[in-house]
Amino acid sequence: xxxxTLFIIAAPSGAGKTTLVRAITRRLPNIRVSVxxxxxxxxxxxxxxxxxxxxxxxxFARMVEAEAFLEHAEVFGxxxxxxAQWVEEQLASGTDVILEIDWxxxxxxxxxxxxSVSVFIxxxxxxxxxxxxxxxxxxxxxxxxxxxxxxxxxxxxxxxFDYVVINQYFQxxxxxxxxxxxAVRLSYPVQAQSHHRLLEGLVG
Numbered sequence: 001x002x003x004x005t006l007f008i009i010a011a012p013s014g015a016g017k018t019t020l021v022r023a024i025t026r027r028l029p030n031i032r033v034s035v036x037x038x039x040x041x042x043x044x045x046x047x048x049x050x051x052x053x054x055x056x057x058x059x060f061a062r063m064v065e066a067e068a069f070l071e072h073a074e075v076f077g078x079x080x081x082x083x084a085q086w087v088e089e090q091l092a093s094g095t096d097v098i099l100e101i102d103w104x105x106x107x108x109x110x111x112x113x114x115x116s117v118s119v120f121i122x123x124x125x126x127x128x129x130x131x132x133x134x135x136x137x138x139x140x141x142x143x144x145x146x147x148x149x150x151x152x153x154x155x156x157x158x159x160x161f162d163y164v165v166i167n168q169y170f171q172x173x174x175x176x177x178x179x180x181x182x183a184v185r186l187s188y189p190v191q192a193q194s195h196h197r198l199l200e201g202l203v204g
Contacts, residue, residue, distance in 0.1 A: 002193040004030075004091040005184055006113055007098045008106045008161075009177075011121035012151030014133040016167040020121060021098055023174050028181060031096040034087055037063065040078035071101060071108035076146070080105070096181070103157035117184050119177065120158040124168035126151070 011017035025031055037053040039060050048054050055063075060079050064072060072081035082099055090097045099109060106118055123129040129151060133144045158164050163180050167173040184190065192199055 002094045002190065004094050004096045005190065006087065006091060006109070006116040007031075007096060007181065007184075008109055008116050008118040009098055009100055009121065010103050010106050010118070010154070010157075010161070011167075012123070012129065012154045013147045014129050014136065014151070015121045015123045016132070016170065016173070017100055017121045019170070020165075020167065020174055020177055021100055023170075024177055024181070025098070027174070027178055030094070031098060031181070032090055033098045033100065034082050034090075036100070037069075037081045037083065038078060040080075070112065071099075071105040073102055073104045073108075075102055076143075076150075082109075096185075103154055103160065106157075106161070115189075117163075117180070118161040119163045119165060119180060120155075120161040121173070122155060122158060122164060122166045124166060128168075 009017055009021060021033055025033060035049065035051070035053055037055050037060060039055060039057050040052070042048065042052075042054045046052065046054075057079070060072075060081065063069060063081065068084060069081035070084040070087055072079060074080075080101070082101065082105070087097055087099070099105070101109070103120075109116055110118065123132070126148065130144070130148055133139065133147055139147065165173050165176045165180075
């Protein structure tokens with residue numbers, strides 16, 4: 001059976017990562033997004049189990065102690081974690097998985113799963129990022145200022161990733177992200193799994 005590929009996608013808040021990921025799952029078959037556990041309060045339009053698995057601090061701490069997370073991190077005072085069991089089950093079934101995580105989580109995952117493929121989404125400028133954060137109308141001005149300061153730190157880690165996509169024009173960024181995923185699916189290791197008998201018969 002062909003194993004799925006784990007795609008790590010990171011970006012500063014407001015760069016458009018979630019919108020791109022949502023669109024890519026509609027465009028490409030056989031790819032799913034991991035739903036993280038978080039201690040962050042649930043927002044009005046969010047659904048438990050769809051946007052996040054919302055848990056309290058004690059439940060999250062117990063999962064950390066049980067080593068239930070592939071990665072976990074604290075972001076803006078809240079904890080986020082990825083279920084190791086769910087990811088491993090999806091990959092074993094041949095399904096590609098996308099992790100929407102920060103650069104700290106990406107470091108943890110790459111250390112545990114070096115065959116994962118990482119992509120960093122960048123905004124076209126800090127000004128554009130500021131405008132997008134304001135346009136979301138989700139945070140107070142002081143929170144937006146803190147997110148911008150944190151974004152500079154986050155973006156300095158983009159060089160650690162395999163690929164970088166600049167989200168200036170959404171459709172162009174979506175095309176670039178789809179190209180990366182398709183290219184990975186055409187790589188020799190993946191093709192060797194998918195077409196083992198063919199390749200064995202052709203090249204031995």
